[in-house]
Amino acid sequence: MTSLDQFATRRVEAFEEKQQRRVLRPMQPRGVEVLVDGARLVNFASNDYLGLASDARLRTPVDMAGAGAARLVTGNHEAYAPLEAALAAYRNKQAALVFGSGYLANVGVIPALVEKGDLLLMDKLAHASMIDGAQLSGAASKRFRHNDLAHLEALLKEHRAQHRHALIATEHIFSMDGDRAPVEDLAALAKRYDAWLMVDDAHGMGFFEEHPPVDVWLGTLSKALGSYGGYVAGSRALIDYLATSARSFIFTTALPPAVCAAATAALGIMQAEPERAARARGYAQQVAEALGLEQPAAAIVPVVIGGEAEALAESARLRALGLLVTAIRPPTVPAGTARLRLAFSANHTPAQVQQLIDALKPARMRA
Numbered sequence: 001m002t003s004l005d006q007f008a009t010r011r012v013e014a015f016e017e018k019q020q021r022r023v024l025r026p027m028q029p030r031g032v033e034v035l036v037d038g039a040r041l042v043n044f045a046s047n048d049y050l051g052l053a054s055d056a057r058l059r060t061p062v063d064m065a066g067a068g069a070a071r072l073v074t075g076n077h078e079a080y081a082p083l084e085a086a087l088a089a090y091r092n093k094q095a096a097l098v099f100g101s102g103y104l105a106n107v108g109v110i111p112a113l114v115e116k117g118d119l120l121l122m123d124k125l126a127h128a129s130m131i132d133g134a135q136l137s138g139a140a141s142k143r144f145r146h147n148d149l150a151h152l153e154a155l156l157k158e159h160r161a162q163h164r165h166a167l168i169a170t171e172h173i174f175s176m177d178g179d180r181a182p183v184e185d186l187a188a189l190a191k192r193y194d195a196w197l198m199v200d201d202a203h204g205m206g207f208f209e210e211h212p213p214v215d216v217w218l219g220t221l222s223k224a225l226g227s228y229g230g231y232v233a234g235s236r237a238l239i240d241y242l243a244t245s246a247r248s249f250i251f252t253t254a255l256p257p258a259v260c261a262a263a264t265a266a267l268g269i270m271q272a273e274p275e276r277a278a279r280a281r282g283y284a285q286q287v288a289e290a291l292g293l294e295q296p297a298a299a300i301v302p303v304v305i306g307g308e309a310e311a312l313a314e315s316a317r318l319r320a321l322g323l324l325v326t327a328i329r330p331p332t333v334p335a336g337t338a339r340l341r342l343a344f345s346a347n348h349t350p351a352q353v354q355q356l357i358d359a360l361k362p363a364r365m366r367a
């Protein structure tokens with residue numbers, strides 16, 4: 001074994017000991033079900049909330065598979081403008097810019113907005129891609145307690161004056177908790193302290209009619225829209241600036257046009273068929289109610305278990321019952337809060353949702 005292999009093996013063993021090793025499992029999608037090791041499981045682990053990922057209307061010609069280069073290099077393929085216009089309109093903003101993924105949008109946008117000498121205030125539960133963007137930015141970065149406006153204001157009072165620019169960054173619907181940020185109040189607070197507000201709406205897209213006054217909306221095309229890619233929406237001035245400065249936009253190959261066309265079609269369907277989001281949210285609310293859990297804001301319901309081993313065991317138990325439910329472990333969630341993350345789709349059937357409730361109820365009674 002080379003020293004590199006020894007190093008890698010030791011690192012994996014350390015994860016294994018903490019029950020935090022992650023492995024890739026082969027699976028074949030079958031609509032709202034998946035085939036895993038020959039078993040057919042109902043998929044409660046996907047972010048395909050609106051059930052659009054397998055929708056035939058999203059299929060696009062194969063000859064648009066690759067973009068060839070970055071958009072600033074080869075020119076702007078005609079697939080991007082309609083998607084960006086539709087995203088801007090959906091967000092009630094002047095313009096939008098598509099990135100290779102939501103992750104790339106965060107690691108590009110945050111460092112473009114704040115740098116050394118600036119202040120970045122982020123929710124404690126903000127997504128890993130925002131944390132990575134914060135580190136790349138070099139800004140003085142502080143975390144406020146989850147959805148805690150008083151704590152955020154205290155940090156603004158203490159630190160705002162010593163910095164040139166300030167950015168508040170949070171998620172809209174929290175990916176591992178399913179609750180909603182108080183976006184309207186955050187916007188008011190941001191205004192009062194001359195700070196900018198950026199909201200990552202990866203998990204709320206399609207679930208809300210109103211769009212509160214947020215300076216920067218960011219999101220993904222890979223969840224509700226069932227496609228791939230990320231985007232940011234804001235003023236024309238902001239988007240023009242990002243297109244010429246965000247490194248994860250400039251120095252990477254553009255999103256494949258086929259993927260853009262699929263996302264554009266999905267956005268249209270999402271807006272024309274609001275009953276999809278209503279159905280997914282209805283299932284989430286039904287399950288939360290049945291299990292005595294807090295009502296979800298969109299289609300995610302966390303069932304906090306505690307330890308890693310217990311969460312894995314619970315996930316395995318559900319799997320034996322034909323249900324795919326992922327155990328989410330640290331560092332994705334804080335230590336001691338390993339959980340089952342239930343995600344609902346418009347394509348689930350009432351019978352499948354009832355099956356999940358029946359499988360989970362005895363476990364909740366024991367807890």
Ligand SMILES: *Cc1c(COP(=O)(O)O)cnc(C)c1O
Nearest residue numbers: 101102103127175202220222229
């Ligand atoms: C999934 C997610 C991302 C990353 O989006 P991708 O398009 O999958 O890279 C970013 N932010 C949040 C909050 C997410 O949940």
